Amino acid sequence: MKRNATAVWNGSLKEGAGKLTTQSTTLENTQYSFKSRFEEGVGTNPEELVAAAHSGCFTMQLSAYITEDGFEIESIETKCDIDLVDGTVISSHLTVSAKIQGISDDVFQQLVTKAEKNCPISKLLNAAISTTATLQ
Incomplete structure (x- = not known):
């Protein structure tokens, strides 16, 4: 592809x-x-697009892992914050909120970490990538 x-x-x-x-x-x-x-102009920017790509890719990867483990997903919402400092993207932070039936927080956190490390956009980025995840 x-x-x-x-x-x-x-x-x-x-x-x-x-x-x-x-x-x-x-x-x-x-x-x-x-x-x-x-500044505050109208339109998008590369960092915003990277944030969209990373949050979308990660969320799909997490969904795959949760489904593989046999859990039913009601919803997963992921916000991605990209930090640009002195012309370099230095980090990508994912904040995840999910509703998943029957999953424990321990299993959820393990799957979040697995998705963080294995989503294709995480692998592409040469930046510190971190995640905060909340199971609702």
Whole structure:
């Protein structure tokens, strides 16, 4: 499987603007700029997109592990915080809240750790990755 996205940028870093389009066109000419990345401008930014990718990938991986262990999932919600410091993404923190019937917190935490280590986006990132998980 291969997926792609395209970025088009016009102008200088601070005054220019770009548009992002994904293969699926879920993002289609989606605006991004210096302001949307480093200030409070309209549009998305690379760190936000990495956060979306990591939270989505991790949640699917966790779902697979929970299902493999025979538990029924009502819901899993994962928030990802990406920290960009001095031009480097230094960490990705996942905050998980889940409703799963019949699972103990110990088993849940083990599966969260397994998903954190094994989701493809976790493997891709060269950053400290951590997780806080709450079973409801």
